Amino acid sequence: MKRNNFIERSLVGTLVFLKESVFSDDYAARRAFLQGLDPRCKLAAILMLLLAVMFSRNIYFLAGMYALCLLLAVSSSIRLGFFLKRTWVFIPLFSLFIAVPAIFEVFTPGQAVARLQLFGLSLTITRQGLASAGFFFIRVLTSVSLCVLLVLTTRHYALLKALRFFKIPQVFVMTAGMCYRYIYLFIEIIENTYLAIKSRVGTVPSTKKGQMVVAWNIGGLWQRSYTLHNQVYSAMVSRGYTGEPRDMNEFSAAGIDFLWLGTAFLILGLSLWQTYYLN
Amino acid sequence: MADVLFKLKNVHFSYLGRIPALCGVDLTVAKGSRIAVIGANGSGKSTLLQMLDGLIFPDQGTIRAFGTELKESVFCDEDFSANFRKRVGLVFQNPDVQLFCPTVKEDILFGPLQLELERKKIEERFAYLVEALSIQGLLERPPHQLSIGEKRKVAIASVLIMDPEVLILDEPTAGLDPLTTRHIIDLLCDPSSEKTLITSTHDLHIVEEISDVVYVFGQDKRIVASGEPEKILKDEDLLRQNNLVHIHRHRHEDKTHAHPHLHIEHHG
Structure with missing residues (x-):
C-alpha cells in the first residue's frame, strides 16, 4: 500500500513541481533590476558571464561571481531562500558527488591534509584534491545560478524571442514555445485522467495495478499528443503558416541595458586577462 | 453563378481510408449567405468545415472554391x-488547438503576420477586436x-483579425455561459457585415440568429434536410430522428x- 502511495505521490509531486518551476512567472512579472532589462541584452550579458565563469581558473574570481549572482537575485526581488533552493538542489549536489572522489589521493595526488578510514580502506584527502573539487563545484554552482537568474526573471516567450535575435532559427524557437505551451496542457490531461481513474476505482489496490494505470496514462497521452499535433498543424496552416513563421519584434533597449552589457563584457575581459595573461 | 463561393458535388471523405466521415455531400454556399450546419455528434460537420477551409480534400467528388x-x-x-x-477563416471547435503561441497577443497576431497583411491594418483590427471582445487584460497572458470562454474569445479574435470574407465557425458557443454566448453571437452577427458565415452548432437557440439556411446532417454522414431555420426548427420529427431535439423533463x-422543447415557439 505504501509503495502504491509512492506512485501517487511521485505523480502528483512531479506535476506540481513542473507547474511551479516551469510555468510560474511570478518572479518574471515583478518590477526589479533584471526584470526591467531588455531580454536580448540580458541574454547576451548572461552568456558573457557564463563564458567568464568557464574560462576563469581563479577560485576567488568564481566566488566573486557567485556573490554577484546572490546580489542580482536580491536586487531582482527574488527570495534568497527560494533562489538557493532552486540552485542548490540537483545540479550542484549532483556535481558535488561527482567531485567528491577527486579530493582523495587516489585520483589527485598531492599534499595530505586528512586521513579517513572507510570500510577498512585508508583514504587520504589532498589539498590539491580539495581545491580541484571545490573549483569544479563553485563553477557549476555559479553557472547554474546565472541560468536560473535568467529563467526566473524573464518571461519564457520573451526569452524565446530573444533567441531569435541571435539568429536561432525561427522554427526552433517556435517549436520550443509550442512545447512549453502544450506540456502544460498534457500535465492537465495527466492530472484529470488520474483523478478520473481515482474517482472510478478509488485507491488503486496494488503497486502492479498502479504501474498499469501509469502505463495507460502514458499510452493515452501519446495518442492524444499525436492527434493534437495534427490538429494544431491544421490550425496553423489555416491561418497562413507555410513553414517559416513570422513574428513581431517589440524589444527596445535603453541606456541601462547597454551599461549592463558593458559590465558583463568587462567581467568577461577580466576573466580572460586573468587566465591568459596574468597566469 | 458569380456569387457562388463554394460548390460541393457528391463529396465523400473517410479518415485513414476506412472511417467514413462524409458520404455524398452536395452543398452550395453563396456569397454573403449565412449557413448553419446542425447534426448529431459524429455526423461529419467538423469534417465538412475543415474541407471548406482547404485542410482536407475529398476522396471522391469535387469541391470548388472561388471558381x-x-x-x-x-x-x-x-x-x-x-x-x-x-x-477564408476557420475557428476550430477546440480552442486549445488554435492557441499555440506563448501569449494571447501573439496568438491573435499570428495569422495576419503569416499572411503579411499591412501593419497599419493589423494594428487597427487588433485594437478594434481587443475592445470589442473585452480582452485587454488577457493580452500578455x-x-x-x-x-474556456476566454480561450474561445481569443480563438475567434485570432481569425477575425484577418478579416476573412468567409468565416467558418465550428461550435463557437460550445461550453460557454449564456452571457458569453450572447456576446459572441452579437459580434459574429453584426448586421453591417457582409461576411459569409458558415457555423456548425448543436445549440439550436442560436440557429435562427446566425443563419438564413440550415443544413441538417444525418448519422449516415450526408445532408438529410435543408431549408430556412423556421421550417427546420419546427420539424420535430426531423430533429428527433437526428438527435437534435431537446427533451425537457418537469415535475408537477x-x-x-417530459416533452420536447422547440426553439421557435415564441413566434407562434
Missing part, C-alpha cells in the same frame, strides 16, 4: 494559398491559463412528464 477546384496540389501555388487563407406535484 477553383480544391486539391492538395493547388495549395502548392503560394499565391493561391495565401489568397485563399486571407479569404499565456493562452493555457485562460478559461407528484407527476413527472
Whole structure:
C-alpha cells in the first residue's frame, strides 16, 4: 500500500513541481533590476558571464561571481531562500558527488591534509584534491545560478524571442514555445485522467495495478499528443503558416541595458586577462 | 453563378481510408449567405468545415472554391494559398488547438503576420477586436491559463483579425455561459457585415440568429434536410430522428412528464 502511495505521490509531486518551476512567472512579472532589462541584452550579458565563469581558473574570481549572482537575485526581488533552493538542489549536489572522489589521493595526488578510514580502506584527502573539487563545484554552482537568474526573471516567450535575435532559427524557437505551451496542457490531461481513474476505482489496490494505470496514462497521452499535433498543424496552416513563421519584434533597449552589457563584457575581459595573461 | 463561393458535388471523405466521415455531400454556399450546419455528434460537420477551409480534400467528388477546384496540389501555388487563407477563416471547435503561441497577443497576431497583411491594418483590427471582445487584460497572458470562454474569445479574435470574407465557425458557443454566448453571437452577427458565415452548432437557440439556411446532417454522414431555420426548427420529427431535439423533463406535484422543447415557439 505504501509503495502504491509512492506512485501517487511521485505523480502528483512531479506535476506540481513542473507547474511551479516551469510555468510560474511570478518572479518574471515583478518590477526589479533584471526584470526591467531588455531580454536580448540580458541574454547576451548572461552568456558573457557564463563564458567568464568557464574560462576563469581563479577560485576567488568564481566566488566573486557567485556573490554577484546572490546580489542580482536580491536586487531582482527574488527570495534568497527560494533562489538557493532552486540552485542548490540537483545540479550542484549532483556535481558535488561527482567531485567528491577527486579530493582523495587516489585520483589527485598531492599534499595530505586528512586521513579517513572507510570500510577498512585508508583514504587520504589532498589539498590539491580539495581545491580541484571545490573549483569544479563553485563553477557549476555559479553557472547554474546565472541560468536560473535568467529563467526566473524573464518571461519564457520573451526569452524565446530573444533567441531569435541571435539568429536561432525561427522554427526552433517556435517549436520550443509550442512545447512549453502544450506540456502544460498534457500535465492537465495527466492530472484529470488520474483523478478520473481515482474517482472510478478509488485507491488503486496494488503497486502492479498502479504501474498499469501509469502505463495507460502514458499510452493515452501519446495518442492524444499525436492527434493534437495534427490538429494544431491544421490550425496553423489555416491561418497562413507555410513553414517559416513570422513574428513581431517589440524589444527596445535603453541606456541601462547597454551599461549592463558593458559590465558583463568587462567581467568577461577580466576573466580572460586573468587566465591568459596574468597566469 | 458569380456569387457562388463554394460548390460541393457528391463529396465523400473517410479518415485513414476506412472511417467514413462524409458520404455524398452536395452543398452550395453563396456569397454573403449565412449557413448553419446542425447534426448529431459524429455526423461529419467538423469534417465538412475543415474541407471548406482547404485542410482536407475529398476522396471522391469535387469541391470548388472561388471558381477553383480544391486539391492538395493547388495549395502548392503560394499565391493561391495565401489568397485563399486571407479569404477564408476557420475557428476550430477546440480552442486549445488554435492557441499555440506563448501569449494571447501573439496568438491573435499570428495569422495576419503569416499572411503579411499591412501593419497599419493589423494594428487597427487588433485594437478594434481587443475592445470589442473585452480582452485587454488577457493580452500578455499565456493562452493555457485562460478559461474556456476566454480561450474561445481569443480563438475567434485570432481569425477575425484577418478579416476573412468567409468565416467558418465550428461550435463557437460550445461550453460557454449564456452571457458569453450572447456576446459572441452579437459580434459574429453584426448586421453591417457582409461576411459569409458558415457555423456548425448543436445549440439550436442560436440557429435562427446566425443563419438564413440550415443544413441538417444525418448519422449516415450526408445532408438529410435543408431549408430556412423556421421550417427546420419546427420539424420535430426531423430533429428527433437526428438527435437534435431537446427533451425537457418537469415535475408537477407528484407527476413527472417530459416533452420536447422547440426553439421557435415564441413566434407562434
